[in-house]
Amino acid sequence: MTGLFSLLQNPACFLLFVYFAVNKCECQTSLNYNTIAFYKLHSKLFETGYNQNVRPTLNSSQATVVNVKLDVLSLRDVDMKEQQMKMLVLLEFQWTDELMSWNPNDYEELRAIFIPQKKIWVPDLTVDQYVGDTSLKMGDDSLLLKVGSEGGVTWNPGLTLQTSCAVDIMYYPYDQQVCAWKIYPLMSDTQQIKFDPPLGVDGVYGQDAQQNAEWEIVSVVNETCDFNVSSGMLPDTMSCIKYSFTLQRRSTFLSLTLVTPTLLLALLSALVFSLPAESGEKVSLGVTLMLTFIFLLSILMDVLPGSSLQTSVFMVYLVGLCACSALSVVLTVLVLSLHHRSDSLPLTKPALFFVQCSAGRACVKKNGPVLRKTSVAPIVFVKECCEKGSAGKRAKGDEVVGNGRPEEVVQRSGSAEMTWRDVAAACDFLFSRLFLVVIILATASFCVIMTWPE
Template identity: 30%
Template sequence: MDILLQVWLLVLLSFPTMVVSQSGTNVTSLITHLFTTKNYNKKVRPLTNQTEAVHIDIGFVLNAIIAFDEREESLKTAGYLELQWRDEYLKWDPDQYDNIYKLFLPQEDIWKPDLSLRNTYKTFTGLGSSYLNVEVDNTGLVYWIPFQVLESTCAVDTSYFPFDVQTCTLKFTAWSYSMTELEIHKSIDGVRLEDYVENSSWGITETYASETTTDEAVVYFIFKLKRKSGFYIINIIIPVVLLSVLSVLTFILPVSSGEKASYAVTVFLSLALFMTIVTSELPKNSENTSLLAVYMMVVSIWSTLIVTLCLVESRIYTRDEKSVPINAFFMALVKSKSFFTCQKCAKSVKPEVCSKTSIQPYDSEEPPNNWRMVVDAMDFVFFWISFIVIFVCTLVLGIMAINVS
């Protein structure tokens, strides 16, 4: 037992001695051996058998979504790639160099794949910078971690704005090599988010990576971004819904007040203003139409119809039934109001129903011929038609928003 303990102590004491024995001279000798003695050439693919393909594993660590411009359809992200491959010309025996197992070399001094972002938005640039290093171990395994600020294109679908989910892709490819010369494989982790800083406007719902099986060496990093819609709900959707309710309430205002038409026009102008705000948030050349924009268009069209009806009612209100008889259409409106408000309840089998209304019944079969009564009937009928139209449109918008969410 004592002998085993002594051996173990000797191992512990000898290990730090081996580490301390490494010096700058050892590193210099190793670098001279690799780059001068062995005449390393970074222009040659790192394989002794040049008929084989270099295998590269690539992963992506996302740091932040800097900006997502839906109008320009561009995504700006910050993160770093994790690349790994084996360079057969950068091998050495650690025992010959005092147990040096790894080196840090400038990335410009060794061969590296000419990977770049293919779906770039503005400028086409390579990965990494001249001041970054790569890590190389004694088996020739190279680790390259270039940090990048990437600006990529991203097709935008605004159908469910502001409850939309956008799918954006970072497409990395090697421009100079085919699959027979260089194979790119996604890493097991794909896209990692341990360093991700949450964006105030967009949340990430899903990330994954994929690779092609064609003649082109390409790896895709896909992000599914969900818009945070709280700002739009409070500042756009709720005001628009309230304005649509106000447009319906136009028919409660009597024509005799003289403010009915001006009130309807004011509501219409407010809706037009909000349509301008929503339009400014949407892409310039969107192939899809937002449901919110459709909803606002329907409300605006209906508001235009309400303004027209208010002007017609103002004209009808001043008519004299003796000089301008009431035609069948307007009589149908009056009878419709009479039916739904139970104005003939004096002859109804259930007169107690009419007791709940404030309208006095009349005994005649036909309602009195009065243009003011026609206007009242128009207000009643069009109020409930407008209410149903706005309610159904708002309900459909809400259901679609819930389903997307």
């Protein structure tokens, strides 16, 4: 120990000692990356002139086949007004990169590696019908792609797609929509890229996916397609894959909050003429119902697109109910004018005939004709009533006066003469039955049409 200390006191020996110590530490801590399988493989793949901008194929006349698989994670929204659909999807693209292959035996049985997207060739794909606020970009530069030893590449970009969807509003709110969009290359034609979906695999809507409260995805169907594009002097054909989504509306909420109240209000429309004229509420009830139907129409106008190509059956039904309410208001004003007409004005023969025919007062009652004193009725009508009357009823005081012709029936009970109020009551009776029949037929037709697609 004393000898070592004495040697270190010599400057030359001290420097020599430090030199050997440092070299020994560097030899112990330094690593040779060329001996690690991943680094060795990475150097072999990318340091030999690989270019991510060039389609990786040994035969340039042979197209790169891209397999596509779609996984729908959630349906975010279907905007009927803007005719747009928004969903979150996960796409899986698979193709063969002929320049990305190696023998696993040479790299410690390394059969797959993960490479960032910016370092490897990916197809130039986009989505048709995309209407998002920003430009569509599939994947990200930092997204990792799985590359197998045989050159198979798997790319899984996730997308929030906002696409246009031509909605069919005819059977709203029991409608079924079919929305479709396509994936196709921006510049590559069929001689460079072709789509080939996995056999027997359509789009998948996972059981663990987030359910939409308003819409249900019934099915997702894919199909390959080709379309022609004009590029310069020669037309090009591009390959594409089309996804069709069948969406069924969950209509329970709208049935309870929109359809059921409308049907109940429709039945109330026929009760306007059953309300007594003395109440003073006949016109106000009709106007209230008409304004209610107009309010329901405004709700539909805020939800449905303003298109004349298709018409909603529900909207036509509401317009019909609104028209019936407006007509009921007009007829109610007419009935009230008859009800409040002065009794000094004589009744006309058409008015008497209308009352007798609509209310059936001459032939329905068991006690015989009830025509008031000095009331004049048509010969045929009174004759029919007299033929239905019994001989006992005539014995009690009813008789035909004049020249033996049944033109005037006088009731000896001394009841009051028929007035314009009777005419108004007869009008109410006729209109109430007529409107009830019309509304029931319209409502039944509406229900049949809405359930017809099912």
